[in-house]
Amino acid sequence: MELVCPAGNLPSLKVAVDQGADAVYIGFRDDTNARHFAGLNFGPAKIAEGIKYAHQRGVKVFVALNTYPQPSGWPRWRAAVDQAADAGVDAVIAADIGVLDYASEHHPNLRLHLSVQGSATNYEALRFYKERFGIRRAVLPRVLSMSQVRHVIENSPVEIEVFAFGSLCVMVEGRCILSSYATGRSPNNFGACSPASHVEWRETPNGLETRLGGVLIERYPQGRNAGYPTLCKGSYRVDGHTYHAIEEPISLNTLELLPQLVESGVKAVKIEGRQRSPVYVEQVTRVWRAAIDACRRDPAGYRAKEEWLTELGKVSEGTQTTLGAYHRPWQ
């Protein structure tokens, strides 16, 4: 099983490689990828340097070009595909049908992965992308249960990669525009969810309020740590009750499911977090490398070690973790 780690910059890429990632995924410095944040990502020189560093150590580099170009932006995505191919990346991770079509036509030897933003939750959809564009791998949205993941893999014409750790989307990726409803910018149209440009922090008599695009996302009483106002993780009122109506501010951690993921035939596990620091990348990569190696040596005796969970807990959003949809008992 391949360990795929995030890198928002060269220092992160290097620590991911040094700590045992099998592949590192990166993005360009514009809206062609879904982590289009100021100060993040790779220009041409850094890409070349990153690829050289990784390849010298036997580690692959994937480039995410996983947003949806509109007609006016099309030349930028076309150039990004060409640039990735010319730089010698090991795969492009794309979501848009037009981008996949262009890449498969103009760079037939370029390995293509379907991004999680492509929203493929069933094997009929995977057949579409395989037959039209020859994709070799797909990343599944974080909404499927373990048995559903297994069923997709049994019928899938391509390798399957799943999210193992990091921030949790409770919505089907590629089909959520909550962010643009409040701000005008979404992962699909801009490459960012709940963008920092639209965040406000206000001290009020009710405590600290966080807003996104003017919408009140959360209120923190004195003394409580305030979190980033991701739209789907706020506290809202429904029928007179105030609660996390969509999702709690917790993150995904599937460390204890690792033997099941291996047994079901998952080809690669992905760590979320290109926007996170090199320290995060280093710690998470180290723990997951150790866990995968332990699971490989002795699958039957594998247990998620307490020290691993403690280490991961320190870098998790909201410091709490969940098995997400994977542990859903139904279906």
Next chain:
Amino acid sequence: MTKQPKLSLGPIAYYWPKETVEAFYERIAESPVDIVYLGETICSKRNQMQYEDWLAVAERLSAAGKEVVLSTLALLEAESELQRLRRICSNGRYLVEANDMGAVQLMAGKPFVSGHSVNIYNERTLGLLARQGLTRWVFPVELSHESLADMQLRRPAGVETEVFAYGRLPLAYSARCFTARARNLPKDDCRYCCIDYPDGLTLSAQDDTRFLALNGIQTQSAKTFNLVGEVARLRSLGVDVIRISPQSNQTERVVEVFHQCLTDQLAPAEGQAILEKLMPVGPCDGYWHGMAGLERRAQAAAETLI
């Protein structure tokens, strides 16, 4: 002379009792819509209307001269859902609206419509799907009229463009059921509680701003998107079909107002004023004007004058 757009009625996004659904379409049969999309698009557990029941409604509407399109689920996970999808895709009589790439795959080589949950953001995507059999597509709701103009210049011959023009906006899909969550029920024992919310369950921010509507696994806008004031632009952009999304009350009135505005019996501004009184929460049109979706351009313009 520019062509007159047709009016369509989108699938019912909510879970209504069978008698309500049947009575609704009896009234729609008499209304001036040209195209009716039928079927469950949100949750496969909703079982008031079975496949045969939908076909009976389809028969009735066809007899009344409507073009019927069978809609399909937006989120396909279980094998049972794929089996139902295959049955719809091979119905052999009615056009099918694909709402997932799985449905697009099953429809390859046959004519189909793509719904708003299929991401078509550029002409290369549209062109490829047209070669697979796509004959009509629904423009993504988060894009502006400027993007639509770009797409209309480049769309393949013979492909019709449909624009979502009225209704609570479809914003997200999840594996989690937010209506069951609001009732403190697990999804696998949801007790079909979304039948209690015929327009979805409104969610507010803590300052009581009504923000979203929970509809099972779907999240919608609390505000109702409305382009009735833009019919002239829709026509000049060569839009072929204007879609109205059903709400529990007064949908026939909404259809009538759009029809009157399209046929110049009613001024668009008047139509807009009428429709704004029929909405569960209030209007928005920000996406169409390249702004945040919840904005309303008329209001935003007024505020800049203050």
